[in-house]
Amino acid sequence: MSVYFPEGRNIQPFPGVSTSLYALDDPAGTVVMINEVAPGAVVPQHVHDEHQIGLCLRGGFIMEVDGRDYPIPALETAYFAPGGTPHAARNESGATAVTVDIKRKPVPGEEGQLTRSPPGAVALPLTEMRAVKGGLGISFFVGPWFEIMLSSLQPGARMPLHSHRGIQIGIGVSGTYTMQVGEEIRPFGPEVVYHAPEYVPHSGWNDESRDATSLNVFIPPRWNLRPKRERA
Ligand SMILES: [Fe+2]
Numbered sequence: 001m002s003v004y005f006p007e008g009r010n011i012q013p014f015p016g017v018s019t020s021l022y023a024l025d026d027p028a029g030t031v032v033m034i035n036e037v038a039p040g041a042v043v044p045q046h047v048h049d050e051h052q053i054g055l056c057l058r059g060g061f062i063m064e065v066d067g068r069d070y071p072i073p074a075l076e077t078a079y080f081a082p083g084g085t086p087h088a089a090r091n092e093s094g095a096t097a098v099t100v101d102i103k104r105k106p107v108p109g110e111e112g113q114l115t116r117s118p119p120g121a122v123a124l125p126l127t128e129m130r131a132v133k134g135g136l137g138i139s140f141f142v143g144p145w146f147e148i149m150l151s152s153l154q155p156g157a158r159m160p161l162h163s164h165r166g167i168q169i170g171i172g173v174s175g176t177y178t179m180q181v182g183e184e185i186r187p188f189g190p191e192v193v194y195h196a197p198e199y200v201p202h203s204g205w206n207d208e209s210r211d212a213t214s215l216n217v218f219i220p221p222r223w224n225l226r227p228k229r230e231r232a
């Protein structure tokens with residue numbers, strides 16, 4: 001049984017929505033849900049204490065947060081619905097959408113304004129992709145106290161073994177690469193989720209012949225932090 005690569009469990013939370021649910025065994029009770037949302041499917045308005053962060057991997061949908069609609073095209077815009085905010089979703093696109101939700105109980109001390117994301121922003125645009133050493137391209141959806149990195153690994157790309165403060169959660173998007181978390185080494189691609197708890201070493205490398213992309217969530221952010229003196 002894996003510690004760092006949680007097993008998905010299939011559920012049908014709403015008509016037309018089929019979900020693989022990955023529960024991370026962490027104090028915030030974090031769950032990652034990867035959803036296939038049929039054309040016309042509606043997630044009715046609801047509210048919960050957990051924060052909800054989400055985006056779309058394929059297709060697009062409309063996210064409603066606090067009575068306002070936000071179009072969420074695949075891998076262009078993420079959203080943030082803070083705990084206690086009413087929200088709903090619907091797929092008006094005529095095609096199946098594949099979406100991701102991350103739900104997480106509020107953690108005391110976690111929710112400061114640590115980045116330059118505009119306070120209160122719901123829609124989080126993707127920043128421009130930039131190339132970093134080792135054959136990686138990275139861009140970000142930046143929230144107030146979290147960031148989601150969209151990374152692309154060329155064939156031969158390597159993210160060296162490292163560990164750090166804060167947690168990191170990964171969701172495979174396209175292609176496959178190899179991911180190591182602690183002692184566990186697994187193929188990482190679509191429908192695979194990893195969880196690197198604080199200070200657990202992890203690395204990734206692409207030994208395949210095509211590019212692979214993934215989403216990597218950092219709480220707190222690592223790349224888009226404001227200088228310490230500017231943080232609220
Ligand atoms: Fe929700």
Ligand SMILES: [Fe+2]
Pocket residue numbers: 162163164168202
């Ligand atoms: Fe990391």
